Amino acid sequence: MTDTIIVGAGLSGLSAAIRLAQAGAKVTLFTFGLGGIQLGQGTIDVLGYSLAGSRPTPADTAITDPFAAMSQHLTGHPGHPYATVPLASIRDSVDWLAALVPDLLTPGDGVNHMVPTALGGLRPTYLIQPSMTWSNPSSIAVVSPRQIKDFYPRLAAANLTKTAHVDAHGYHIDLPARPGEVDSSPVAYATALDRSDFARRFVELVANAIADEEVIGLPAILGLHPDTAESIARALGRPVVEFLLPPPSVPGMRLNVALTQRAKDLGVRVVIGSKVTGFTSAGAKVTGVVVAQAGRDQTYPCDHVVYAPGGFESGALTMDSYGGVRETLFDLPVVGATAEDLITGDYWADQRLFACGVAVDSAMTPLDVLGQPIYTNLHAVGGLLAGAVRWTEKSGDGIAITSAVRAADAIVSPGVTPTTNERTR
Amino acid sequence: MFESTSHEHNLLARASLDQCVKCTICETQCPVMAVTPAFSGPKFVGPQAERYRHGESVDHSLDYCSSCGTCTLVCPQGVKIAELNSVARAAMKKDHMPLRDQLISRTIMMGAVMRPVAPIANAVLANGAARWMIEKVVGVHRKAAMPTAHTRTFASWWKKHTPAQSATAGKVVFFHGCAGQYFEVETSIKAVEVLEHLGYEVVVPPQGCCGLPLQSNGIFDTARGYVKTLAERLNIADDVPIITAAGSCAGMLKHEAHEIMGVDDPAVLRVGGRTREISEFLLDLADRGKLPLDFSPINLEVVYHVPCQVKGQGMGKPALELLRLIPGLTVVDSDATCCGIAGTYGLKKEKYDVGQAVGKPLFDKVRDVNPKLAVCDTETCRWQIAAATGAKVVHPVWLLHQAYGLS
Ligand SMILES: Cc1cc2nc3c(=O)[nH]c(=O)nc-3n(C[C@H](O)[C@H](O)[C@H](O)COP(=O)(O)OP(=O)(O)OC[C@H]3O[C@@H](n4cnc5c(N)ncnc54)[C@H](O)[C@@H]3O)c2cc1C
Ligand code: SF4
Ligand code: SF4
Numbered sequence: 001m002t003d004t005i006i007v008g009a010g011l012s013g014l015s016a017a018i019r020l021a022q023a024g025a026k027v028t029l030f031t032f033g034l035g036g037i038q039l040g041q042g043t044i045d046v047l048g049y050s051l052a053g054s055r056p057t058p059a060d061t062a063i064t065d066p067f068a069a070m071s072q073h074l075t076g077h078p079g080h081p082y083a084t085v086p087l088a089s090i091r092d093s094v095d096w097l098a099a100l101v102p103d104l105l106t107p108g109d110g111v112n113h114m115v116p117t118a119l120g121g122l123r124p125t126y127l128i129q130p131s132m133t134w135s136n137p138s139s140i141a142v143v144s145p146r147q148i149k150d151f152y153p154r155l156a157a158a159n160l161t162k163t164a165h166v167d168a169h170g171y172h173i174d175l176p177a178r179p180g181e182v183d184s185s186p187v188a189y190a191t192a193l194d195r196s197d198f199a200r201r202f203v204e205l206v207a208n209a210i211a212d213e214e215v216i217g218l219p220a221i222l223g224l225h226p227d228t229a230e231s232i233a234r235a236l237g238r239p240v241v242e243f244l245l246p247p248p249s250v251p252g253m254r255l256n257v258a259l260t261q262r263a264k265d266l267g268v269r270v271v272i273g274s275k276v277t278g279f280t281s282a283g284a285k286v287t288g289v290v291v292a293q294a295g296r297d298q299t300y301p302c303d304h305v306v307y308a309p310g311g312f313e314s315g316a317l318t319m320d321s322y323g324g325v326r327e328t329l330f331d332l333p334v335v336g337a338t339a340e341d342l343i344t345g346d347y348w349a350d351q352r353l354f355a356c357g358v359a360v361d362s363a364m365t366p367l368d369v370l371g372q373p374i375y376t377n378l379h380a381v382g383g384l385l386a387g388a389v390r391w392t393e394k395s396g397d398g399i400a401i402t403s404a405v406r407a408a409d410a411i412v413s414p415g416v417t418p419t420t421n422e423r424t425r
Numbered sequence: 426m427f428e429s430t431s432h433e434h435n436l437l438a439r440a441s442l443d444q445c446v447k448c449t450i451c452e453t454q455c456p457v458m459a460v461t462p463a464f465s466g467p468k469f470v471g472p473q474a475e476r477y478r479h480g481e482s483v484d485h486s487l488d489y490c491s492s493c494g495t496c497t498l499v500c501p502q503g504v505k506i507a508e509l510n511s512v513a514r515a516a517m518k519k520d521h522m523p524l525r526d527q528l529i530s531r532t533i534m535m536g537a538v539m540r541p542v543a544p545i546a547n548a549v550l551a552n553g554a555a556r557w558m559i560e561k562v563v564g565v566h567r568k569a570a571m572p573t574a575h576t577r578t579f580a581s582w583w584k585k586h587t588p589a590q591s592a593t594a595g596k597v598v599f600f601h602g603c604a605g606q607y608f609e610v611e612t613s614i615k616a617v618e619v620l621e622h623l624g625y626e627v628v629v630p631p632q633g634c635c636g637l638p639l640q641s642n643g644i645f646d647t648a649r650g651y652v653k654t655l656a657e658r659l660n661i662a663d664d665v666p667i668i669t670a671a672g673s674c675a676g677m678l679k680h681e682a683h684e685i686m687g688v689d690d691p692a693v694l695r696v697g698g699r700t701r702e703i704s705e706f707l708l709d710l711a712d713r714g715k716l717p718l719d720f721s722p723i724n725l726e727v728v729y730h731v732p733c734q735v736k737g738q739g740m741g742k743p744a745l746e747l748l749r750l751i752p753g754l755t756v757v758d759s760d761a762t763c764c765g766i767a768g769t770y771g772l773k774k775e776k777y778d779v780g781q782a783v784g785k786p787l788f789d790k791v792r793d794v795n796p797k798l799a800v801c802d803t804e805t806c807r808w809q810i811a812a813a814t815g816a817k818v819v820h821p822v823w824l825l826h827q828a829y830g831l832s
Binding site for chain 1: 446448449450452453454458459461462466497498499500501502503676678679680694697698700736737738739740741746758760
C-alpha cells in the first residue's frame with residue numbers, strides 16, 4: 001500500500017484523493033479551510049473560450065466542442081497545462097469525475113452547454129447539473145424571492161431578451177426562508193426548500209406569479225439535496241432552469257459535499273484546519289510534510305505528495321511588494337514570474353500574472369528551469385499550474401481534474417505515463 | 426501577556442481580519458446561522474464587525490455565536506473568526522456577566538459541591554420542579570443536560586490503585602481534567618488502564634481546572650490564572666507526553682489559551698506542545714506500527730461524533746480511525762458540525778432551542794444507527810447527546826478498553 005499525502009481539498013485535491021483511493025492507495029488529505037468548489041458554479045468547465053488575450057471582444061464566441069477546439073487553442077497557448085497531457089485524457093478524466101456523482105452531474109456528450117447567469121447572460125460550460133439545462137426556450141419566466149439579495153429577476157430577464165433572444169419576463173415572489181428574515185442567504189433558502197412543506201408554499205407562489213411562459217428560471221437555490229430541484233420542477237409542471245449566482249454557490253456546495261463524501265467513503269483520511277508549512281526531503285525525494293497543528297508542528301512521512309493548493313487566491317502563490325512571485329511551500333520555480341508588466345492598470349488587458357505558476361511534465365512532476373524534475377515523488381496539480389488564465393478561458397475545472405487524474409495514475413502505475421506529449425485525440 | 430479583555434489585546438486574531446476575501450465559506454458552515462435568523466453569522470460578526478469595534482460592540486447578535494470554531498476551521502484564508510468572536514464577546518459582557526455564566530464556568534466548584542451530596546444533587550437535578558426553579562433563578566434551561574455527580578472521585582480511585590503490570594514503555598503524565606475528576610471518573614480510570622496495559626508508567630500530578638469553561642463564558646482573567654497553574658503542575662519533565670481523555674481541555678492547553686486569551690507563558694506553551702488527546706496518541710502509535718492490534722471483536726454499529734474542540738486541533742478525527750481498527754465494530758461518522766452544547770452554550774435558557782436545533786441532525790443519526798450507544802470524545806457533548814437521544818454515550822477509550830479485554 002502506498003502512503004500518499006494530498007495538500008488541498010479543492011477540485012484537484014479531492015479528485016486526486018478519490019482516484020488514488022480507488023486504486024487502493026492509503027491517502028491522507030490535509031487542507032487549510034475548504035477548497036474552492038463551492039465558490040464556483042457547480043458545473044465543470046473544460047474550455048469555454050479561446051481568446052487571443054484576456055480581453056473578450058464581441059467577435060469571441062463560446063466554444064461548442066471543447067475537445068475539437070483544443071489543439072488549436074494549445075497552439076496559441078504554449079505552456080498550457082492541457083498541453084502536458086494526452087488530449088484524450090482530458091475527456092476521459094472529466095467523464096470519470098461525472099461518473100463519480102451520477103445524481104449530480106449529467107454525463108458529458110462532447111459539447112458545451114450554455115447556462116444562464118445572474119445577470120442574464122449565457123456562459124459555456126461542459127458538465128452541468130440536471131437543474132441547469134437550457135433548452136433554448138421561446139419564452140421564460142424568471143422568478144425570485146425578494147429575500148434573495150443577489151438576484152434581480154427583471155434585470156436578468158431584460159438581459160436574456162438580448163443575449164438569448166428569448167421572450168423573458170421577470171417576477172418577484174415574497175417568501176422569507178425563515179419567519180421575519182428579510183435578507184436570506186442562498187444557503188438558508190436552499191435549506192428551507194429541502195423541506196417539503198416550505199417547497200410546497202414556494203411552488204404555489206411561483207405558479208401564481210407567472211404567466212404561461214414555456215420555462216421557469218429560478219436562482220440557484222433549489223435545495224442542497226440533489227433531488228430537491230427536480231421535485232420542484234415536477235410540482236410546477238414546467239421545465240425549470242437554475243440561474244448561477246455569486247458565492248455561496250448552492251450547486252457548488254452540492255458538488256463539494258458529494259465529492260468529499262465520496263473521498264471519505266473510500267477511506268481517505270481528511271484532516272481539515274491544518275496548514276502544511278514545510279517538508280522533509282532526501283535527495284530528489286520528499287520524505288514527509290510538516291503540518292502546523294494546534295500547539296505544535298507534526299511531521300507526516302509519506303511516499304508521494306500530490307500538491308493541490310490552488311494559486312494566488314489561496315496563498316500558494318504570492319507576490320511581494322517588490323513584485324517578486326513565489327510558490328510558498330516547496331519554493332518551486334514560478335514560470336512567467338520574471339516578465340515585465342505582470343499586472344497592468346487596464347482591468348480588461350492581458351494580466352499575465354494570472355498565467356504564472358508551476359511547470360510540470362506529463363506525470364505532473366514540477367520542473368526546474370532546465371526542465372528537469374525537482375522531486376520525483378512530488379506532483380503539482382490544479383490551480384497552481386502555469387499557462388492558463390482560467391476564468392477567461394473557462395478551463396480551470398478541467399485542468400484541475402485532468403492534472404489530478406494524471407498525477408494519481410503516475411503514482412499508482414509509474415511506468416505507464418507517457419513522457420512525451422501526444423497531441424492526438 | 427494582556428490583562429484586559431479590550432478589543433486591542435487580541436493582536437493575533439485581529440491581525441488576520443484583513444485576510445478576509447468575503448468568500449462566504451464560513452457562513453455556509455456555521456451551525457448557528459443555519460438554524461436561526463437571529464445570528465448574522467461569522468463573516469458579519471467576525472472580520473466585518475471587528476473592523477468597527479473600538480471597545481463598543483456593533484452587533485449584539487454576536488452573543489449567539491457558540492464559539493464552536495467551525496468558521497475558523499473552514500476559512501481558507503486563515504481568518505481567526507471564532508477567536509475574534511470570543512474576545513469581542515468577553516468585552517461585550519465584561520461589565521454585566523450573568524451570575525449563571527459565573528456559576529456554570531466553575532466546574533471544580535460544581536463537582537466539589539455536588540460530590541459529597543451526590544445522591545441529593547442528582548435527585549435535585551432530576552426533579553422537574555427544582556429544574557424549573559433553577560431556570561428561573563439561574564438561567565439554566567430546565568431540560569438542559571447536567572452532569573451526574575459521583576461519590577467517588579478519580580483521585581480516590583488513583584490513591585488505592587496499583588498497576589496490573591510493570592511499565593516497559595516509558596512515562597506519561599495523565600491529565601484528567603475537572604470532569605474526569607468528578608463526573609467522568611470511569612473514563613479517566615479506563616484511560617489509565619489502557620495506557621498501563623500498553624506498558625506506560627502513568628503519572629498523575631495534582632492538577633486543577635484548565636479554565637476552558639471560564640474562557641468560553643468570557644471570564645478571561647480568572648481563566649488565565651487557572652491555565653498557568655495547571656501547566657506548571659503538568660510540566661514535570663520536558664520529554665514526558667501529557668495524555669488526556671478530556672479533548673476540549675487538550676484544546677485549551679494546545680492553542681486556545683494562547684490564541685484566545687493571549688497567554689504566552691512558557692510553561693503553557695511547552696505543556697501545550699506535549700499534550701495529546703488519548704486517541705491522537707494511540708493512533709500515532711498505530712500509524713508507526715507500534716500499537717498492539719490484538720483486539721477482541723466488538724460486534725456493534727455506533728455513531729462517532731467528533732467534538733468541535735477536537736476538530737479544531739487540526740488533527741482530523743483520530744478516534745474514528747482508531748476505532749475502525751477494532752474488528753466487528755462499524756463506526757459511522759456523524760458528519761454533523763456540532764452537537765449544539767458548545768461547552769455551556771446549550772445549557773442557557775435563551776440558547777437552549779438553538780442548541781437543540783443545531784444538534785438535531787446528529788441526534789437523528791444516533792437514533793437511526795444505534796439508539797442505545799454512541800461515541801464522542803468530550804464530556805459536555807456526551808451529556809448533550811445522551812440527554813437528547815436517551816443513548817448511552819461513551820468516550821472512545823471505553824471501546825478500546827473492552828477490545829483489549831480490560832472490561
Ligand atoms: C475569481 C476566480 C474566478 C474563477 N473562475 C473560473 C471559471 O469561471 N471557470 C473555471 O474553470 N475556473 C475558474 N477559476 C479557477 C478555478 O477556481 C481554479 O482553477 C480551481 O478551483 C482550482 O482548484 P484547485 O483544487 O487547484 O484549488 P482550490 O480550489 O483553490 O483549493 C486549494 C485548497 O488547498 C488548500 N491549501 C493551500 N495551501 C495549503 C497548505 N499549505 N496546506 C494545506 N492546505 C492548503 C486551500 O486552503 C484550499 O482548500 C476561477 C478562479 C478565480 C480566483
Ligand atoms: S471564510 Fe474566511 S475569507 Fe471567507 S468570508 Fe469567512 S472569514 Fe472571510
Ligand atoms: S464559532 Fe461557530 S457559532 Fe460562532 S460564528 Fe463560528 S461557526 Fe458560527
